[in-house]
Amino acid sequence: MMLGAPEKMGSNNAAGAARRAWHPWVLMAGFLLVAIGWPLVGRDYQVYLSLSFFSYSIALLGLNLLFNYTGLISFGHALFIGIGGYTAAFMTHKYSLLNMELIILIAVFLSGLVALLIGLICVRYIKIYFAMLTLAFGMLFHSFLMKTYSLTGGDEGMHVMQPKLLGFDLSHMDKMSFFSGPYYYYNLVFFALASYLMWRIVHSHFGLCIQAIRDNPDKAEYLGISIRRYRLYAFVISGCFTGLGGALMAPVTGHMDPAMVFWTHSGDMVFMTLLGGFSNFFGPMLGSLVFIFLRDTVSSFTEYWRFIFGALLAALVILAPGGLMELLSRGWAAVGGLRSKEQGS
Amino acid sequence: MATLLNILSSGVFHASILFLVASGLQLVFGVQKVFNLACGSFYALGAYLGITFVDVFTGRGGPPLLAFIPLLAAGILLGALGPVVERGLLRFVYNRDESFQLLLTFSVVLMLEDVIRFFWGTYPRSPKGVYLAFGTLHVGGAAIPVYNLLVIAASLLVALLMGYLLEKTRFGKIIRATASNSEMVQALGIRSSVVYVKVFTLGTILGTVGGALVIPTTAAVSEMAVHLIVLAFAVVVIGGLGSMKGAFLGALLVGLLKSVSIAVYPELEMMLIYLIVIGVLVLRPQGLFGGAS
Numbered sequence: 001m002m003l004g005a006p007e008k009m010g011s012n013n014a015a016g017a018a019r020r021a022w023h024p025w026v027l028m029a030g031f032l033l034v035a036i037g038w039p040l041v042g043r044d045y046q047v048y049l050s051l052s053f054f055s056y057s058i059a060l061l062g063l064n065l066l067f068n069y070t071g072l073i074s075f076g077h078a079l080f081i082g083i084g085g086y087t088a089a090f091m092t093h094k095y096s097l098l099n100m101e102l103i104i105l106i107a108v109f110l111s112g113l114v115a116l117l118i119g120l121i122c123v124r125y126i127k128i129y130f131a132m133l134t135l136a137f138g139m140l141f142h143s144f145l146m147k148t149y150s151l152t153g154g155d156e157g158m159h160v161m162q163p164k165l166l167g168f169d170l171s172h173m174d175k176m177s178f179f180s181g182p183y184y185y186y187n188l189v190f191f192a193l194a195s196y197l198m199w200r201i202v203h204s205h206f207g208l209c210i211q212a213i214r215d216n217p218d219k220a221e222y223l224g225i226s227i228r229r230y231r232l233y234a235f236v237i238s239g240c241f242t243g244l245g246g247a248l249m250a251p252v253t254g255h256m257d258p259a260m261v262f263w264t265h266s267g268d269m270v271f272m273t274l275l276g277g278f279s280n281f282f283g284p285m286l287g288s289l290v291f292i293f294l295r296d297t298v299s300s301f302t303e304y305w306r307f308i309f310g311a312l313l314a315a316l317v318i319l320a321p322g323g324l325m326e327l328l329s330r331g332w333a334a335v336g337g338l339r340s341k342e343q344g345s
Numbered sequence: 346m347a348t349l350l351n352i353l354s355s356g357v358f359h360a361s362i363l364f365l366v367a368s369g370l371q372l373v374f375g376v377q378k379v380f381n382l383a384c385g386s387f388y389a390l391g392a393y394l395g396i397t398f399v400d401v402f403t404g405r406g407g408p409p410l411l412a413f414i415p416l417l418a419a420g421i422l423l424g425a426l427g428p429v430v431e432r433g434l435l436r437f438v439y440n441r442d443e444s445f446q447l448l449l450t451f452s453v454v455l456m457l458e459d460v461i462r463f464f465w466g467t468y469p470r471s472p473k474g475v476y477l478a479f480g481t482l483h484v485g486g487a488a489i490p491v492y493n494l495l496v497i498a499a500s501l502l503v504a505l506l507m508g509y510l511l512e513k514t515r516f517g518k519i520i521r522a523t524a525s526n527s528e529m530v531q532a533l534g535i536r537s538s539v540v541y542v543k544v545f546t547l548g549t550i551l552g553t554v555g556g557a558l559v560i561p562t563t564a565a566v567s568e569m570a571v572h573l574i575v576l577a578f579a580v581v582v583i584g585g586l587g588s589m590k591g592a593f594l595g596a597l598l599v600g601l602l603k604s605v606s607i608a609v610y611p612e613l614e615m616m617l618i619y620l621i622v623i624g625v626l627v628l629r630p631q632g633l634f635g636g637a638s
Contacts, residue, residue: 310455
């Protein structure tokens with residue numbers, strides 16, 4: 001996947017652009033194979049970290065449906081992480097409903113419902129106004145969580161209990177082996193399914209419509225596409241994916257608190273998306289992978305990892321707005337160029 | 346009566362500080378069209394450096410009643426950050442999509458958060474003995490801190506000066522012209538890059554001075570940057586993006602709202618503000634004083 005999406009340029013660049021050397025799904029299959037073997041070779045802690053990668057990747061699939069494909073930047077998407085996560089916290093902690101599939105169903109349903117209600121208002125606006133409105137809704141939810149102490153535990157948050165997977169009670173397993181074993185594969189399946197589903201969505205008729213709206217709303221409207229309705233659909237789908245990511249994330253963190261929905265967390269999510277490359281389907285996944293493991297590495301040798309990440313983000317925005325995917329494809333093209341020179345001489 | 350006066354005075358005090366930061370945000374948005382998420386971080390830096398300056402000042406025997414001098418000095422000195430951020434980062438993204446501008450200023454938020462942590466640590470801090478030195482004024486049964494009144498006066502003075510600068514001076518004309526058509530201004534022989542640096546520096550100073558002036562009344566905590574940006578953001582949304590009058594009115598509304606809800610029903614304080622922001626964005630996205638959206 002990581003080498004993935006930059007289309008391989010052939011020795012003849014013009015012809016190579018149209019020809020994909022590797023189909024993205026071949027790479028995805030390769031990545032999944034590696035991911036399946038990963039718990040066998042990786043240390044438990046690294047496998048545990050990979051769980052964050054899965055849930056953030058799924059959440060970012062949703063965020064990027066808006067950011068890249070619909071051309072709307074949300075600075076409040078942590079709201080849906082919060083809805084998914086707090087659903088898991090409520091059900092396991094308050095009502096002892098430990099069935100993960102039920103948690104996911106309800107989390108996705110609630111996220112979609114909230115996205116529908118908020119979206120009806122938000123999609124009337126674009127650009128900075130859309131960003132601000134989503135930020136405001138995210139912060140509204142944040143202050144709701146902070147103030148309803150008796151319900152949500154306020155700033156102390158709520159615990160998330162270890163869930164049952166497919167009805168199996170795995171509470172006899174210790175935490176680490178649960179996460180690096182059954183829960184890892186459970187997440188991997190959802191990651192694969194969600195990626196496939198989103199791939200189908202963005203390559204469907206609907207996906208083409210929202211991209212047409214992004215590129216030229218006026219033309220799209222002449223073609224008979226209802227701009228607001230399609231933006232609303234995109235917003236609801238986006239919310240559902242991010243809510244799913246949040247629900248899967250909750251047992252891993254084991255705890256939900258309002259910081260999860262603070263606007264800076266939404267900013268971090270946009271950061272991950274940009275880091276990998278938002279204009280590439282697989283970019284946000286690469287972004288979350290690099291973000292999570294890099295943060296872990298950097299914060300192990302300095303407590304000032306935010307400074308380093310801020311500088312990294314600034315450098316990316318200025319020098320490589322296409323993210324790592326763009327850098328990889330530039331590097332790939334440069335290697336291709338060198339090779340064709342060698343052959344020519 | 347006394348409660349009403351207390352609510353009013355603390356509301357106007359909140360409003361004064363919010364106005365300083367929000368007017369900086371408005372100035373930069375009006376001219377450069379960049380929504381500066383880092384203005385909250387400038388505010389926090391102003392607060393922390395203000396504490397350090399005041400502590401050094403009073404430690405050397407300076408009378409606390411003159412603490413305004415080191416506070417203002419800290420705020421104005423931090424204006425040096427303006428050219429650094431503008432020339433070093435922002436100038437590269439003026440022609441880009443808003444999302445990149447937002448993310449770039451977000452990167453400044455991340456960096457400055459750690460700069461503060463590095464120099465001042467994570468414990469709450471406040472300057473010693475300044476606030477009380479100014480005493481309180483007793484009016485109609487209400488106790489109003491004199492320091493608050495001075496800050497309100499200072500903020501009003503800034504508002505008037507800003508009005509004068511923008512409406513009456515040559516530089517103000519250039520700023521307004523750049524805001525509406527920077528290419529035309531450039532064609533008339535004025536270097537817009539110079540205007541941008543000056544405007545951003547001025548915007549930065551408004552934020553840092555706001556932070557420096559607020560700090561005798563409260564403790565500085567590392568989250569103050571990211572919290573303030575949401576309030577400043579509420580002010581500009583309510584007032585209208587890019588409008589100075591909007592910043593003034595928005596700050597007054599948010600400030601009063603804040604102190605009313607703290608006095609009446611504190612649970613709802615922030616929620617009420619966000620609800621109003623959403624209401625304004627829905628009903629009048631250009632804000633109360635904004636032009637066309």
